[in-house]
Amino acid sequence: EAQVTQNPRYLITVTGKKLTVTCSQNMNHEYMSWYRQDPGLGLRQIYYSMNVEVTDKGDVPEGYKVSRKEKRNFPLILESPSPNQTSLYFCASSFLPQGEQYFGPGTRLTVT
Amino acid sequence: EDQVTQSPEALRLQEGESSSLNCSYTVSGLRGLFWYRQDPGKGPEFLFTLYSAGEEKEKERLKATLTKKESFLHITAPKPEDSATYLCAVQGRLDAGGTSYGKLTFGQGTILTVHP
Secondary structure, three states: OOOEEEEOOEEEEOOOOOEEEEEEEOOOOOEEEEEEEEOOOEEEEEEEEEEOOEEEEOOOOOOOEEOOOOOOEOOEEEOOOOHHHOEEEEEEEEOOOOOOOEEOOOEEEEEO | OOEEEEEOOEEEEEOOOOEEEEEEEEOOOEEEEEEEEEOOOOOOEEEEEEOOOOOEEEEOOEEEEEOOOEEEEEEOOOOHHHOEEEEEEEEEOOOOOOOOOOOOEEOOOEEEEEEO
């Protein structure tokens, strides 16, 4: 089954404790992207990747890091999480940037 | 900077009552305009991509249209299962740095509720 998987689905952590949210797709997609969704602010793009080793900033990259060492994986790293990073995070992938994006199920992160 | 504004924020319809959702945008050369549907607690699900003014696409009770400044999602004779948040997004040809075209900007969405 074609899908985008994210782990963990739910995470509660404390300020400053480094964490990684994994994202994996099995569709051989070139393009992958991370978003955060907050009430009243909608979906905002954090980072995207056009291909392996090619990443670029979206609208809200501060406080986040990404890497794309393999085509199927695109982890999101929060090296020192803060409470304002409490949000619902989605990973997505597509063959082309302007193509249909497949979204993962989301990761709900709470930073206390 | 690309911008997307969706209206109304929320729309309540009776089953069978047709209506339209609006997506106004500004973008530095449109590469694509996208419509997605999002159910509570789930990731967005792709509906349509429109590439140029005048283009229209249909899927079941939904029809998306595009002009140079806005897009409409027309819902004909909606059913309760059409209840969801509908998201509009744009992708420009160039970002502020003039180099990349992978950036995607979403609107805040329209929450549609269809009552039986």
